[in-house]
Amino acid sequence: MDRRKFIINTGLGAISLYFAPTLISCSNKDAINLNNIIGQPYSFLSTTNYLSKEGNNQFGYYQFDEDNFVMEQYKAKQAFVFYKNSKIIGYTIQIEGIDFFSKNIELISKSFGKNKTNYKNDFGQELIWNNSGKTIKLSFNNFQDIPKLSFYSEFTDNSGLII
Amino acid sequence: MSIGSTINNPFYELYPNLNCSGIVLINDVPVFSFLGKDTKDGILDGSVPINHVVLQSGKYNVVGKIFPRFGQNTLTENDGMEISFNLSDIDNWKETKQSFFPQLRTPDASFDKNNKITSLLKGLPYFEITTEIEVELPFVLDGWQNSIDLNKIDKTILKNKVIEFYSQIHAILKEHNASKFLELSKEKEDLQTKAFYFNSIRKQEIRNSIISLFNKNLEVLPLNPDELKLEIFGYGKLVSLIRTDGSAALQFKRDNIEGERNIELEVKLHARSLEKGLSII
Numbered sequence: 001m002d003r004r005k006f007i008i009n010t011g012l013g014a015i016s017l018y019f020a021p022t023l024i025s026c027s028n029k030d031a032i033n034l035n036n037i038i039g040q041p042y043s044f045l046s047t048t049n050y051l052s053k054e055g056n057n058q059f060g061y062y063q064f065d066e067d068n069f070v071m072e073q074y075k076a077k078q079a080f081v082f083y084k085n086s087k088i089i090g091y092t093i094q095i096e097g098i099d100f101f102s103k104n105i106e107l108i109s110k111s112f113g114k115n116k117t118n119y120k121n122d123f124g125q126e127l128i129w130n131n132s133g134k135t136i137k138l139s140f141n142n143f144q145d146i147p148k149l150s151f152y153s154e155f156t157d158n159s160g161l162i163i
Numbered sequence: 164m165s166i167g168s169t170i171n172n173p174f175y176e177l178y179p180n181l182n183c184s185g186i187v188l189i190n191d192v193p194v195f196s197f198l199g200k201d202t203k204d205g206i207l208d209g210s211v212p213i214n215h216v217v218l219q220s221g222k223y224n225v226v227g228k229i230f231p232r233f234g235q236n237t238l239t240e241n242d243g244m245e246i247s248f249n250l251s252d253i254d255n256w257k258e259t260k261q262s263f264f265p266q267l268r269t270p271d272a273s274f275d276k277n278n279k280i281t282s283l284l285k286g287l288p289y290f291e292i293t294t295e296i297e298v299e300l301p302f303v304l305d306g307w308q309n310s311i312d313l314n315k316i317d318k319t320i321l322k323n324k325v326i327e328f329y330s331q332i333h334a335i336l337k338e339h340n341a342s343k344f345l346e347l348s349k350e351k352e353d354l355q356t357k358a359f360y361f362n363s364i365r366k367q368e369i370r371n372s373i374i375s376l377f378n379k380n381l382e383v384l385p386l387n388p389d390e391l392k393l394e395i396f397g398y399g400k401l402v403s404l405i406r407t408d409g410s411a412a413l414q415f416k417r418d419n420i421e422g423e424r425n426i427e428l429e430v431k432l433h434a435r436s437l438e439k440g441l442s443i444i
Binding site for chain 2: 052054055056058059060061063078080082084092094119121122123124125126139140141143144145146147149151160161162163
């Protein structure tokens with residue numbers, strides 16, 4: 001996916017550009033940037049301010065709290081960055097509330113095309129987009145007392161991730 | 164044996180009674196275990212439903228594996244295991260409950276020439292009892308009958324694939340993605356729904372237990388791959404990761420000071436084909 005094209009197409013470009021300097025000045029300068037993280041060697045993650053890590057040298061993930069990662073488009077509570085065979089292959093972020101889900105379907109579709117319903121069950125729903133070697137998943141929880149949360153995942157098509 | 168007129172929806176159970184450490188397996192699938200520090204003293208017994216493990220009508224191998232209690236190297240004259248086999252109608256459990264196969268048990272203790280209690284098990288590091296039962300069910304569950312033989316996959320490759328799967332489940336639990344967890348458990352839920360004739364009320368009770376789990380905001384125990392071992396069972400059709408102490412790899416931590424045990428998630432995986440990869444069953 002062409003990142004610049006995505007920002008313009010989603011209509012968030014102007015907002016992102018406007019707020020970027022403020023965000024940068026307020027945010028942790030050591031925070032990782034998820035926007036261009038896929039494909040990078042994973043070794044640098046061990047030097048970041050991560051919350052926890054799981055896995056071995058072949059596969060695993062690093063967990064970050066909201067102060068230690070940034071995304072141009074979204075504000076999230078937590079991020080989980082996955083690696084496999086020394087490369088970062090994808091990530092998933094957790095967002096409070098379920099508005100994020102409905103608000104972003106159209107925006108993502110403008111860049112990634114048509115989505116498919118990956119699942120719909122009693123607890124929530126997940127949509128999936130595949131385009132240009134990448135997979136995007138958008139899901140939410142909305143059932144009784146389960147915490148109302150949205151989730152956005154992005155990973156390479158050949159990663160085999162189920163997140 | 165044929166399903167009697169009073170048994171419309173057969174419900175098969177084992178009733179193991181252990182006076183030592185041990186595991187009970189049906190067709191190489193563990194259904195009951197009493198291992199680790201808990202076995203230092205006391206006994207354990209309880210009812211173990213097995214419809215979801217036998218999957219369909221047929222003959223099944225039952226094995227009881229008996230080990231010394233925690234802290235002991237060999238079995239004693241007091242150690243032993245009994246397994247009873249019960250059948251009932253799920254809707255009339257009390258009224259219809261009956262034994263469908265003779266009890267399987269370790270040899271009885273006896274008196275030696277000095278008039279002291281002894282047993283064939285005394286001094287052994289391990290003992291095994293086995294039999295074959297036959298069950299008749301009105302359904303065929305979509306389980307692991309036709310799944311691929313995981314023994315044919317290189318162990319290192321398989322372990323890495325299983326760690327990949329478990330690590331992602333671990334992340335899904337940490338981020339509280341309940342809908343995805345439910346979806347990934349769908350095959351297992353469908354199987355259990357059919358195996359135990361779940362109605363909508365019972366199904367909702369199961370859902371409530373998942374909701375309650377995701378609400379508690381409990382810490383998920385770290386997965387340290389060096390402290391996990393691969394367990395292939397079900398004659399090569401199933402695989403799990405377990406901790407070196409025998410407990411489940413995926414656990415929610417509870418307040419051990421209050422004496423509460425961790426909540427262990429039973430996650431067993433199979434693969435319908437190499438292309439489809441691993442899934443929870």
